[in-house]
Amino acid sequence: MTGFASLAPLLFLVIGAVVVLLLGTVRKAAASGLQAFVSLVFLIAAGISAGRLWGRGARAFGGQLLWDEAGLFLALLFLLAAALTVLLGLRFIVYHRMPRGEFYGLLLLAASGLVIMTATPNLLVAFLGLEVFSVSGYALAGLKRGDDRSAEAAVKYFLTGSFASAFFVFGLALIYGGIRTLDVSRLGAALAESGSTPALVFAGLALAVSGLAYKIALVPFHMYQPDVYEGSPTPVSAFFAVAPKAAGFAVLLRLLLPYAGTGEEAKIVFGLLAAVAAATMVLANFAALRQTNLKRILAYSSIAHAGYMLVAVVAEDPAGLLFYLTQYLFPGLGAFAVIIALGGPEREALELDDLTGLGRRSPWLGGIFAVLLASLAGLPPTSGFLAKFYVFSAAVRAGHLGLALVGVATSLVSVYYYFRIIRVMFMKEAVRDTDADVDNPAVYLVLFLCLYAVLQLGLFPGNIVTLIGRTVASF
Amino acid sequence: MHAPLLSLIVFLPLGGALLLVFIPKEERRRLLIAALVFSLAALALSIALAVRFDGNEAGPQFVEDSAWLGYGIRYHLGVDGLSLFLVCLTTFLVPLVLLASRTSVKDRLKEYLLFMLVLETGMIGVFLSLNLFLFYVFWEAALIPMYFLIGMFGGKRRIYATTKFVLYTMAGSLLMLAGIFVLQAAFARASGSYSLNIFDLYRLSLPSGTQAWLFLAFGLAFAIKVPLFPFHTWLPDAHVEAPTGASVLLAAVLLKMGAYGFIRFAFPLFPDAVARFAPVLAVLAIIGIIYGGLMALIQKDIKSLVAYSSVSHMGLIILALAAWNTIGLQGALLQMINHGLSTGMLFFAVGALYERTHSRTITDYGGVARKMPVFSALFLIAVLSSLGLPGLNGFAGEILCFAGIFAAHKVWAILAVTTVILAAAYLLGMYQKVCHGPVVHNRVDALRDLRPAELAIFIPIVFLMFWIGLFPGTFLRKTEATAARYAALIQSRSAAYVEAQRPAILPPEAGGKAATGGERR
Secondary structure (H helix, E strand, O other): HHHHHHHHHHHHHHHHHHHHHHHHOOOOOOOOOHHHHHHHHHHHHHHHHHHHHOOOOOEEEOOEEOHHHHHHHHHHHHHHHHHHHHHHHHHHHHHHHHHHHHHHHHHHHHHHHHHHHHHEEEEHHHHHHHHHHHHHHHHHOOOOOOHHHHHHHHHHHHHHHHHHHHHHHHHHHHHHHHHOOOOOOOHHHHHHOOOOOOOHHHHHHHHHHHHHHHOOOOOOOOOHHHHHHHHHHHHHHHHHHHHHHHHHHHHHHHOOOOOOOOOOHEEEEHOOOOOOHHHHHHHHHHHHOOEEEEHHHHHHHHHHHHHHHHHHHHHHHHHHHHHHHHHHHHHHHOOOOOOOOOOOOOOOOOEHHHHHHHHHHHHHHHHHHHHHHHHOOOOOHHHHHHHHHHHHHHHHHHHHHHHHHHHHHHHHHHHHHHHHHHHHHOOOOOOOOOOOOOOOHHHHHHOOOOOOOOHHHOOOOHHHHHHHHHHHHOO | OOOOOHHHHHHHHHHHHHHHHOOOOOOHHHHHHHHHHHHHEEEEEHHHHHHOOOOOOOOOOOEEEEEEOOEEEEEEEOOOOOOHHHHHHHHHHHHHHHHHHHHOOOOHHHHHHHHHHHHHHHHHHHHHHHEEEHHHHHHHHHHHHHHHHHHHHOOOOOOHHHHHHHHHHHHHHHHHHHHHHHHHHHHHHHHHHOOEEEHEEEEEEOHHHHHHHHHHHOOOOOOOOHOOOOOOOHHHHHHHHHHHOEEEHHHHHHHHHHHHHHHHHHHOHHHEEEEEEHHHHHHHHHHHHHHHHHHHHOOOOOHHHHHHHHHHHHHHHHHHHHEHHHHHHHHHHHHHHHHHHHHHHHHHHHHHHHHHHHEEEEEOOOHHHHHHHHHHHHHHHHHHHHHHOHHHHHHHHHHHHHHHHHHHHHHHHHHOOHHHHHHHHHHHHHHHHHOOOOOOOOOHHHOOOOOOHEEEEEEHHHHHHHHHHHHHHHHHHHHHHHHHHHHHHHHHHHHOOOOOOOOOOOOOOOOOHHHEEEEEE
């Protein structure tokens, strides 16, 4: 395998980012379409080059960059999320007078960071990816320059994110001090050799996991997330809701799977994770009940889903986790797409009341939103149900009945707030007139894709499940 | 290889719903015709199914089984004596409900029809699924359209009622979902392979502690749906607020899903637990019978009166099941259909009145019989059927139920008979106040009798009531083999199950039944 081919996905992303940034400075008057188009082309090129690496086990930099199936699968997921976000931003950034080049450029860079995180066996390289993503992310959150809340989001994200990075890297230092390696593939062997986990490594693991928990937004490291989602430009929130979670979970899984079953300490770590998962599911779902701002509801919803995903980690069910992550991309991102579809020049429909009567005025939009919410709530026959079914049944099989019960019970709570949105759309008469922005075909493309995916993955996910089955073997 | 008849019956309505999406909402006539065509096609197929169904074969027939999602999740449909008539009841009522919507739904007819058709698919699917996963999918899929039907087309407190309905039902079904996980894991542990096929799971022997918990998880879901006292509080709210068509289907079919769940899943899967909990079920059912009847006595609103009568009647069905013998089971099966027909028709009748006067308060009426003689005659038949007059369908089912209960426990039977007395009191009392006496209100003076379209709704139901009442054998014959095998299955798994002899007072044909009617009172 030549060096170039194995670097191609990343190269396309980074070069694309630079090109788009340059376009922003050279042709200020150009339509937003050009930069979006260029970003899409580079994203697709990156996707194709990643696809060509499938099954070859390509590596670069002496194995520091390793394209196993899991990494490639997730990379494709991030590229898809980024491409959908580009489509969401197409009109949005014009309506809100955001700088175009920066939006697309930073988005590509953020995607490249996520790809690096998942495509390496080395935790230090994963940290580099994390930083690339985080720095682009801080800037993306604050991209709505005139808006105070956007600035607040950026600052909050930056401060908490820096803490998280510090935790993570300090944890790595301790782990390295304990077992002289940061290569996850050798981590398990090194620990098994020593018989029990040295205290140093144990502390390191706890810190590293905490750092990741910040990024994934697990309770109690979730506090920043609702504010960040609320303040960030909506397409950015959409991207944040789905992509970094997936990358965080990938690293978590790479870190913990070899560790599972290495002794008493491993049991403690997994027990703690089970507690975190339960706390996340409970707190996030109950907190969402009190929200009236759509973006905040969705933020808490995404925290809650992180809790459900963590159940899969605790149950040591990577296939369930990957399926959950894959399917969550569509309703998670699609829900924000609905908010964007409702906005227009300089205005956004962010409050629950803005949705009143939507089912009557735009039945398609309301209908799609209802299906996406049903998927988030985990109702059959949508993908959300199937994902929860896989994860909870794996949890029960692994002996975590209590966790599955908490998951099921909190799903009931979540039904209340998801259905509250549906209720407002279909069963209340209009309080405010918010018309759907029909002049935004890109967003509708995203919405229909999400609708399709939610139903396809819920009813006939055959190929994806097989693919994930093969992918998991490489973990 | 025959055509996938069951899949067609299940998914024809859904296909109709998809077609409706593409018809403009202003064209009410075309929307209605399209919806009717699809639901009638489903009806025609289900009649064909009932005719071709072999009553002598005990196992599921017309089985379709194909791989789907792994972990034992398969697309597995089949019909047997337990489900056959529930499917027919559903496909029979839905076209009538759609027909009734022509005048009763003024606004957003398209959405109404669409949700009705989706609901039909969900309900039929519940009865035909032989895989627990598939069953759960349909179970929930039937919930969502009902949520919209009540929430979008209901009365003033519709949002409260529909939210309560959905949360109650969902609470139960999510517990059941957890139970499904446990069953799946237990089966995998016992046999090393995955299966959610209920016939495989029947063979699973679980420790009695596990059985108890699982029975509680499944039982709660079904008890809420039935609804069994004290889980019934969502029902009067939902019924009073729901539009006519939704009320009809809620009472006639959705409640049966709960009872069916007990029969198909909770009882044969956890026989030891049933033996333990049967007395509890029985006590709750008896409380429901009496409480529902007493509540119905004091209702001012006709619709909530019928709703509470449902609580009472469904209590009897559950009691007959808790009697835990074959005759009680057969009675419950038949009574499920009967209750569907009689209560469905009562709700249609209330709807017909409400459409004319916009009132459901009993005291707003009086003397309706003078203005609407045909309606009053048909209404009387529904009332009599509901309180179990010999010669009508209600009697055939009730006598079987009582025979089963009596064989199990004489005190239960004595207490349960109050349902008949109470039903006579509240239903006849209501009928008398509404239809007889002098006309005191202007609005009654202006009433017009049933239109042909409404007759087309009432006549078929009345026809079936007489048919079941006079020739219950037609229906019992189709279910007998299944009931016998079911009894054998339960017996092999539970020592407590009693094979009660068919009582001597009950010859297989109905001629003798009418004669014994007097003994019961």
